[in-house]
Amino acid sequence: MLVLGGVSKTYPNGVHALERFSAEIRLGEIVAIIGGSGCGKSTLLRAIAGLDPATSGAVTLDDIAITAPHEKIGIIFQEPRLLPWLSVADNIGFGLSDLPAAERRARVVRALDRVGLADKARAWPRELSGGQAQRVAIARALVPQPEVLLLDEPFSALDAFTRTDLQDHLLDLWADARPTLVMVTHDVEEAVMLADRVLVMRPRPGRLFADVAVNLARPRDRKSQLFDQVKRRVLTALDRSLDRNLMEAQSNSSAGEAMWW
Amino acid sequence: MVMTVDLPALERSEATAAPASRVRLTRYARPALGLVLPLALAVGWEAIVHLGWSNGRLVPPPSKVIATIIDLARTGELSRHILATLSRVAAGFAFGVIAGTLLGAISGYWALARQLLDPTIQALRAIPSIAWVPLFILWLGIFETSKVALIAVGVFFPVYLGVMGAILAVDRKIVEVGRIFRLSGPAMIRRILLPAVLPAYVVALRVGLGLGWMFVVAAEFMGASEGLGYLLIDGQQLGKPAQIVAAIVIFAILGKTTDWLIEVTSAPLLRWQDAFAPQGGGS
Ligand SMILES: Nc1ncnc2c1ncn2[C@@H]1O[C@H](COP(=O)(O)OP(=O)(O)OP(=O)(O)O)[C@@H](O)[C@H]1O
Numbered sequence: 263m264l265v266l267g268g269v270s271k272t273y274p275n276g277v278h279a280l281e282r283f284s285a286e287i288r289l290g291e292i293v294a295i296i297g298g299s300g301c302g303k304s305t306l307l308r309a310i311a312g313l314d315p316a317t318s319g320a321v322t323l324d325d326i327a328i329t330a331p332h333e334k335i336g337i338i339f340q341e342p343r344l345l346p347w348l349s350v351a352d353n354i355g356f357g358l359s360d361l362p363a364a365e366r367r368a369r370v371v372r373a374l375d376r377v378g379l380a381d382k383a384r385a386w387p388r389e390l391s392g393g394q395a396q397r398v399a400i401a402r403a404l405v406p407q408p409e410v411l412l413l414d415e416p417f418s419a420l421d422a423f424t425r426t427d428l429q430d431h432l433l434d435l436w437a438d439a440r441p442t443l444v445m446v447t448h449d450v451e452e453a454v455m456l457a458d459r460v461l462v463m464r465p466r467p468g469r470l471f472a473d474v475a476v477n478l479a480r481p482r483d484r485k486s487q488l489f490d491q492v493k494r495r496v497l498t499a500l501d502r503s504l505d506r507n508l509m510e511a512q513s514n515s516s517a518g519e520a521m522w523w
Numbered sequence: 524m525v526m527t528v529d530l531p532a533l534e535r536s537e538a539t540a541a542p543a544s545r546v547r548l549t550r551y552a553r554p555a556l557g558l559v560l561p562l563a564l565a566v567g568w569e570a571i572v573h574l575g576w577s578n579g580r581l582v583p584p585p586s587k588v589i590a591t592i593i594d595l596a597r598t599g600e601l602s603r604h605i606l607a608t609l610s611r612v613a614a615g616f617a618f619g620v621i622a623g624t625l626l627g628a629i630s631g632y633w634a635l636a637r638q639l640l641d642p643t644i645q646a647l648r649a650i651p652s653i654a655w656v657p658l659f660i661l662w663l664g665i666f667e668t669s670k671v672a673l674i675a676v677g678v679f680f681p682v683y684l685g686v687m688g689a690i691l692a693v694d695r696k697i698v699e700v701g702r703i704f705r706l707s708g709p710a711m712i713r714r715i716l717l718p719a720v721l722p723a724y725v726v727a728l729r730v731g732l733g734l735g736w737m738f739v740v741a742a743e744f745m746g747a748s749e750g751l752g753y754l755l756i757d758g759q760q761l762g763k764p765a766q767i768v769a770a771i772v773i774f775a776i777l778g779k780t781t782d783w784l785i786e787v788t789s790a791p792l793l794r795w796q797d798a799f800a801p802q803g804g805g806s
C-alpha cells in the first residue's frame with residue numbers, strides 16, 4: 263500500500279506548492295490525479311518518486327519511508343527522456359544492469375515485443391516518432407517490474423489518436439503484473455478511461471479537493487452513458503475546484519479591479 | 524541477437540542509411556570538389572613560371588617544391604624533422620589534454636572547485652600564450668621541455684573549457700533518469716555523464732590539437748636544430764623559399780591528417796547524434 267501522509271512541499275524560493283496531501287492507494291489500484299495548471303501535481307509525483315522529497319509529511323510504501331528513488335517505484339515523464347546514445351533495446355534494459363546478461367536480454371526482447379517495437383531494437387532514439395519513443399519509455403519503466411508506476415502527463419504531447427492507442431496499450435501492460443499506477447493528467451476522459459479513482463486537486467497551495475470513484479468495469483466504453491456520468495462528475499468537481507480559486511483571486515484583487523469598473 | 528548494454532551500439536544495419544550509391548558518390552565527390560581550387564592554382568602557377576612570365580624565385584612553382592621535398596626525403600632529413608615536430612606536438616598535446624580534462628572535469632563536477640579554480644584559469648587564459656615563452660626558457664631551458672610546455676599550454680585551455688562547459692550543459696532531465704534507476708556516483712559518471720559529454724569533448728580535442736600545431740611553430744622558432752619550424756627559419760635565413768613552402772605544405776598535411784584521425788576514431792562513438800548538417804552534400 264502506498265500511503266501519502268500529509269505531504270507538504272515548499273520550494274527553496276518560497277513557493278508553497280503542496281499542502282498536507284493525504285491519500286491511501288492500494289496495490290494494483292489505478293489513480294488519476296487531475297487539477298489546474300500549477301496546482302502541484304508534478305510536485306506530488308516527484309515526492310512519491312523520491313526525486314524531490316517532501317518538506318513535511320511522509321510517503322511510505324509498505325511502511326518504508328520514501329526519501330530517495332526506490333527500486334519498487336518507477337516513473338514515466340511527460341517527455342520520453344531516452345538516452346540518445348543507447349539503442350532502443352539498450353534504453354529499455356537501462357535499469358536492469360544488476361541482472362545477468364541473458365536474463366536482461368530476455369526481458370528486453372519480451373518488452374520490445376509487448377510494446378510492438380521488436381523491429382526497432384537497434385534503432386536510435388532520434389529515429390523514433392513521439393509515440394514510439396514514449397512506448398520505449400513505458401517499456402523501460404515497466405521492465406524492472408516496479409510495484410508502483412508514476413506517470414506525469416505521459417501522453418499529453420501526443421495527438422489524440424496516438425493517445426488513445428497508448429492508453430489501451432498501457433492498460434494492457436498493466437494487466438500483466440498489475441502494479442499500482444498513479445497518473446497525472448489534464449484529460450478528464452483519460453482519467454475516467456483508465457483510473458479506479460480520480461483525485462481532483464485545487465491550487466495555491468496544492469490540496470486534495472475531491473476523490474471521485476470510477477466504478478466502471480473494464481474494458482470501458484468511452485461512448486457509454488455510465489462513462490459520461492462519471493466524466494461529468496469529475497468535470498463538476500474540477501470546475502468547482504477552479505471556481506473557488508477564481509472567487510479567491512477576485513476578492514484578492516478587488517481593490518485594483520474597482521478602479522476599472 | 525547481439526546487444527551491447529551501456530555502450531553506444533556500434534554495429535548497425537545500413538538499412539536506415541541513405542541509398543548506398545548516393546552515399547558513395549558524395550563520399551568521393553565532396554573531397555574531390557575541395558581539391559579543384561588548389562590544384563587549379565598550382566597548375567596555373569606552374570604554367571606561368573614555365574612560360575617564363577615570372578621567374579618564380581620568391582614564389583616557387585609546385586614542381587620545385589616537390590623536388591625540394593623529394594631531396595629532403597632522400598637524405599633522411601625530412602623524416603628527422605617530421606619526427607621531431609610530431610613528437611613535440613604529441614607530448615604537448617598529451618600533457619595539455621590530461622591536465623585540461625582533469626581540471627575541466629573537476630571544475631564541471633564540483634561547484635566549489637569551480638569557484639576556486641575557474642577565475643584563476645580564466646585569468647591565465649587571457650594571457651597570450653606566446654608571452655610565456657621567455658619565462659619557460661628561463662625556467663625550463665631552451666631544449667625540449669620548454670617547447671612541450673608551451674604546446675601543452677596552448678592545448679590545455681580549449682580542452683579545459685570544453686570539458687567544463689560540456690559537464691555543466693548535461694541535461695538535468697537525463698541525469699534524473701540515472702537517479703530514478705539509482706545509479707551510484709561512478710555509474711552515473713560512466714553511464715550518463717561520459718556519453719553525454721563525449722561530442723563536446725571530441726570538438727575540444729580537435730580545437731586543442733589545432734592550437735598544438737600552431738604553438739609547435741612558435742616553439743620551434745625559439746631555437747631548434749630540427750623540426751619543421753627549423754626548416755622554416757632555415758629557409759628564410761638561407762633564402763630558400765621552396766624549402767619554406769615545402770615545410771608549410773607538410774604542416775598542412777600533418778595537421779589535417781591528425782585532425783582526421785580524431786574525427787575517424789570518434790565517429791563510431793558518436794553515430795547516435797542527431798546531426799544538424801544534412802547528411803548528403805547535395806542539399
Ligand atoms: N523546482 C521548483 N522550484 C520552485 N518552484 C517550483 C518548482 N517546481 C515547481 N514549482 C512551483 O510549484 C507549483 C506547482 O508546480 P507543479 O509543477 O507541481 O505544478 P503542476 O500541477 O504539475 O502543473 P502543470 O499541470 O502545469 O504541470 C507552481 O507554482 C510552480 O511554479
Ligand SMILES: [Mg+2]
Binds near residue numbers: 414
Ligand atoms: Mg506538471
